[in-house]
Amino acid sequence: MKESFFRSMAWLHTWVGLLVCWLLFLIFFAGTISFFKDEVTIWAEPETHHVKQQVQRVQSQAEQINYVFAQLQHQAPNSLSWRINLPEPRNPILSYGYAEPKQPGQRRAPFNYTHLDPNTLEQLPAPRDTKGGNFFYRLHFDLHYIDVFTARIIVCLASLFMLVALVTGIVIHKRIFKDMFSFRANKGSRSWLDAHNVSSVLALPFHIMITYTGIITLIFMLFPYPAETVYEDGLKQMFEEALPINKRAKPSEEQRPLIAINDVLDQIYTKSPNADISYVFVRNANTATSQIVVYLATGKDVVDNGPRYLFNGVTGELEASSGEDWSASAQFYDSMTALHSGRLAEPLLRWLYFFCGVAGCAMIATGCIMWAKRLRERLKADQKPSFGLKLVETLNLATLMGLPFATAAFFIANRLLPLELAERADKEILVFFLAWLAMLIIAVSGREKHHWRYSAWLNAIACFLVPVVNALTTDGNWITYLLTKQWALFGIDSAFICAGLLFLLQSKKIPSHKTVINKAKSNKNRLLKEQQG
Amino acid sequence: MHSQSLDAMAGNRPKNTAKKRSVSLSYRVAVFLRFVAAIMGGYAFTSVLISLLAVLLPLNKLDSVLLTTTLSVFFYCCVFIWVFAVKSLKTVWITILLTTSGQLLALSFIKGWL
Numbered sequence: 001m002k003e004s005f006f007r008s009m010a011w012l013h014t015w016v017g018l019l020v021c022w023l024l025f026l027i028f029f030a031g032t033i034s035f036f037k038d039e040v041t042i043w044a045e046p047e048t049h050h051v052k053q054q055v056q057r058v059q060s061q062a063e064q065i066n067y068v069f070a071q072l073q074h075q076a077p078n079s080l081s082w083r084i085n086l087p088e089p090r091n092p093i094l095s096y097g098y099a100e101p102k103q104p105g106q107r108r109a110p111f112n113y114t115h116l117d118p119n120t121l122e123q124l125p126a127p128r129d130t131k132g133g134n135f136f137y138r139l140h141f142d143l144h145y146i147d148v149f150t151a152r153i154i155v156c157l158a159s160l161f162m163l164v165a166l167v168t169g170i171v172i173h174k175r176i177f178k179d180m181f182s183f184r185a186n187k188g189s190r191s192w193l194d195a196h197n198v199s200s201v202l203a204l205p206f207h208i209m210i211t212y213t214g215i216i217t218l219i220f221m222l223f224p225y226p227a228e229t230v231y232e233d234g235l236k237q238m239f240e241e242a243l244p245i246n247k248r249a250k251p252s253e254e255q256r257p258l259i260a261i262n263d264v265l266d267q268i269y270t271k272s273p274n275a276d277i278s279y280v281f282v283r284n285a286n287t288a289t290s291q292i293v294v295y296l297a298t299g300k301d302v303v304d305n306g307p308r309y310l311f312n313g314v315t316g317e318l319e320a321s322s323g324e325d326w327s328a329s330a331q332f333y334d335s336m337t338a339l340h341s342g343r344l345a346e347p348l349l350r351w352l353y354f355f356c357g358v359a360g361c362a363m364i365a366t367g368c369i370m371w372a373k374r375l376r377e378r379l380k381a382d383q384k385p386s387f388g389l390k391l392v393e394t395l396n397l398a399t400l401m402g403l404p405f406a407t408a409a410f411f412i413a414n415r416l417l418p419l420e421l422a423e424r425a426d427k428e429i430l431v432f433f434l435a436w437l438a439m440l441i442i443a444v445s446g447r448e449k450h451h452w453r454y455s456a457w458l459n460a461i462a463c464f465l466v467p468v469v470n471a472l473t474t475d476g477n478w479i480t481y482l483l484t485k486q487w488a489l490f491g492i493d494s495a496f497i498c499a500g501l502l503f504l505l506q507s508k509k510i511p512s513h514k515t516v517i518n519k520a521k522s523n524k525n526r527l528l529k530e531q532q533g
Numbered sequence: 534m535h536s537q538s539l540d541a542m543a544g545n546r547p548k549n550t551a552k553k554r555s556v557s558l559s560y561r562v563a564v565f566l567r568f569v570a571a572i573m574g575g576y577a578f579t580s581v582l583i584s585l586l587a588v589l590l591p592l593n594k595l596d597s598v599l600l601t602t603t604l605s606v607f608f609y610c611c612v613f614i615w616v617f618a619v620k621s622l623k624t625v626w627i628t629i630l631l632t633t634s635g636q637l638l639a640l641s642f643i644k645g646w647l
Contacts, residue, residue, distance in 0.1 A: 005618055012617045157572070163610045215606045223605045225580045226587035226598045229644065241595055329596035333603045 006172060013168040014371065018392070020158040021368040022399040027155060028364060029403050030140035031210075032357030033133070035342055035350055038090040039488035040133030044414050046474040047127045049489065051117050053092045058276050060118070061086055062265050065280055067121055068096045069261045071114075072285070076100075080109065080251060082282040087118045088297070090488070094118040129424040130414055135432075136407075141218065144429065149221075156222050159215045166208055169200060189377055192370040199362040206356035207363065213340035216333070242330070244320035245310040249289035256288045259316040264292055267318060268309065272296070278306065282313065290314060303331065304338040347487075365400050372396060393447040394440075401455040402439030404499065408462035409435035411496070415473045435462075449510050456507035463500030467493040566622055574629040575612035579605050581636045588643055 033040065042048070054060060065084060072082050076098035084096045097113035115124040131138075138144070143151040183194045200207065220227065224235050231237040240247055261280075268275050276297040283291040290313025298306040303323065310320040326334065338344055342353045375389045385393075413431035421427055442455055470493065471477030478497070481490035583601040590597040612629075619625050641647045 008617050009614075012614065160606070160609060160613065163606065164613050167610060167614060212606055216603060219602050219605065223580060223583060223602055225584045226601045226605075229584040229640070230587050230594050230598050238595065238598055242599075327593075327596050329592065329600040329603075333599040336603060 009168040009171045013165055013172055016161045016168070017165040017364075017367050018371055020161045021364050022395050023154070023158045024162050025361060025364045025368075025399050026143075026403060027140050027158065027214075028357060028360045029407075030136040031214075032354060032361060033407070034137040034140055035345075035353045035357065036488075036492070037133030037137045038088075039492060040136065041130075042091065042132075042488050043411075043492045044130045044132035045127035046415075046470075046476075047125045048093055048115060049474065049476060049486070051092050051124065052119060053089075054087060054118050057087055057089075057118075058274065061277050062262070062269075064094055064118060064121070065261055065265065065277070068094075068116075072096065072098060072282075073258070076112075077286050080284055081111075082280075082285055083111070084280040086277055086279065088278065092118065093124070094121075128414075128419050129421075130428055131425045132414075135410070135429060141214075144433070152218050152221055156215055156218050159211055163208070163211045163215070166200075166204075166211060170204075173197070173201075189370055189373040192366050192373055196363060196366040196370055199359045199366060203356040203359040203363075206353075207360055209339060210357070210360070213336040216336040217340055243305075243308075243322050245293055245308045245322050247310075247320070248283060249291050251284050252287045252289040254288040255286060256290070256314045258282070258286050258290055258313050259292075259311075261292070263316040264294065264311050267311070267316070268294060268296075272307075285313070288314065291319075298338070298344065300344065302335045302338050302344055304334050304341060304343065365396075368392065368396050369400075390447070394443045397443035397447050397451060397455065398436075398440040401452070401459060402436045402443070404503075405439050405455070405459050405462055406432045406436040408459070408466055408496065408499075411466045412462070412469050415469045453507050453510045456503045456510065460500045460503035460507065463496045463503060466496040563622060567616060567625070570622070570625050570629060571613045571616040574626070574633075575609050575616065578612050578629055578633045578636075579609040581633050581640065582608055585636050585640045585643075588640065 064086065068084050072079075076082070079098040079100070081099040082096070083098070085094070087094050094116040095113055096116075097111045099109040100112055102109040113126075115127065116122065117124055141152060141155050142148050143155070183191070183198060185191055215222070220235060227238040228234040231241075268277070276299065277294060278297045279293075279295040281293040281295075283289075283293070292311040292313050294309045294311070296306045296308070298304070303326070305323045307323045308321065309318060311317065312319050342350065345353055372389060372393045376385070379385060410428055410432040413428045417424055417427055417431075439455060439458075442451060445451070467478050476484075476486070476489065478490065478493045481487075481493065583605045587597045587601040590600065592600065616625050616629075619628075
């Protein structure tokens with residue numbers, strides 16, 4: 001491409017990075033929040049905040065499953081699908097649901113959920129209609145308002161660009177270790193370069209891991225060809241071989257009573273006496289083709305799928321299982337997904353994941369700001385900025401300041417939107433995008449220092465509002481969460497307070513107009529001297 | 534190193550046209566063709582390579598598919614970077630087309646598609 005390998009790589013790094021940096025920022029930002037997906041969902045459903053974590057969680061599972069089965073036999077004996085979600089260390093609620101008959105015109109059968117307090121088995125009030133943490137989780141690979149398949153292809157391509165940018169970034173970077181400890185503040189684009197280097201190098205293994213494994217989670221959509229070549233029926237046949245428990249029996253008209261669930265549980269406890277059950281599914285309940293599927297938790301293994309068992313619902317016979325003995329390749333593939341989702345991470349490791357994700361956001365943000373800064377610095381006094389430069393600056397302000405603002409707006413909307421609103425969950429998401437649009441309008445109106453300062457102020461206010469609105473609209477607040485040790489809720493409120501403080505700091509750090517001109521002059525002189533020297 | 538990469542960043546504008554503040558058409562086409570070669574060519578090359586590997590590897594069906602599919606991104610990324618590292622665009626296209634069709638031919642013989 002260029003005269004030397006080094007220059008080609010520098011060129012590639014710049015352009016591959018710049019082309020997709022805003023989309024990558026969205027993916028990294030939403031993905032980083034998704035590490036706390038369960039916690040965000042708990043925060044978003046204050047109706048269940050009073051539920052305490054069970055002391056003997058695993059020991060009471062058999063009793064809970066028996067109780068729920070009795071309920072389901074009573075409520076929906078002929079449903080095509082039952083589901084039981086048992087309490088987990090990160091989510092204390094016991095919930096179950098069944099599929100209602102599908103109405104014509106519906107794509108999927110609606111699911112009717114009931115939530116229980118696992119300690120007393122009393123029914124809890126239905127939580128508000130919200131997507132909670134699932135919104136951010138979906139946003140980071142399905143985007144929103146566009147077709148899922150298209151979105152995933154776009155996300156895959158952006159991730160590939162990211163991987164290329166990472167590799168070329170390492171190639172053009174000659175002093176990885178030294179740069180880890182160098183930061184020169186207040187030196188124009190040089191400072192941004194240093195910030196870019198520090199945030200990249202410090203968490204480099206994480207950046208490469210999360211990007212690579214991210215593509216792997218969608219890999220069969222991107223590269224179905226090996227499976228299509230090796231298997232006659234392609235992907236479908238491969239998945240059936242890999243996960244035989246997913247093979248659904250056809251619904252049958254013939255009525256046959258479901259086996260007592262204890263017969264199934266006994267088989268599981270004989271296999272592994274301390275089994276920690278995550279989910280129980282029943283397909284085609286009370287018919288000749290009924291099936292019972294049990295998912296166990298992954299425990300501390302680096303795999304995304306724990307052991308899973310498929311039982312015949314009439315005879316109680318074990319028909320298939322998966323995830324018990326992995327081959328090396330299967331373990332290799334599955335551990336990649338596990339590393340990406342970070343479901344294995346205990347609290348401390350989860351925070352490490354989170355801060356590495358924040359470093360990733362910082363790396364992308366500093367990268368795209370630096371590009372604009374450099375062009376600005378090189379503009380002569382009489383030169384007007386090009387359209388490309390203005391576009392990049394607009395998108396920088398709109399994305400970097402808009403996404404945190406939209407996130408805070410989403411959390412506030414969760415508390416303030418009326419509970420009886422139709423399609424309330426979608427309205428929350430609408431608020432998210434409207435807030436983002438508002439920031440885009442600010443960015444279009446101008447990208448001067450004071451626009452950045454205003455948006456930093458707006459962000460700080462929005463972030464501080466989240467714990468305040470939460471305290472005013474629910475029974476708990478930041479202090480009581482600390483006293484009652486509700487760490488998920490305390491953590492989210494604290495995160496918003498920290499973010500608000502950071503935005504305050506940012507607005508203080510952005511210099512006023514006069515000092516900018518003086519600084520720019522001295523910077524230019526310094527750059528000239530450096531280039532001469 | 535930094536001044537070097539600064540120059541390289543400015544390199545999107547060839548020096549002789551920098552004053553006109555516009556990029557020549559042939560340069561734009563060349564960059565576009567590089568990206569097509571990297572994205573499409575890299576995709577085709579990787580797809581055929583991993584399919585061939587999946588057939589050739591002495592593993593059972595499921596394992597060879599999982600292994601090669603998991604490694605696909607690594608190959609794709611390498612090809613992508615290689616496309617931009619080579620000086621001549623012609624070399625890039627000829628290499629990609631030849632290797633991809635060669636592998637496809639081998640795969641067709643093994644699978645008996647011909």
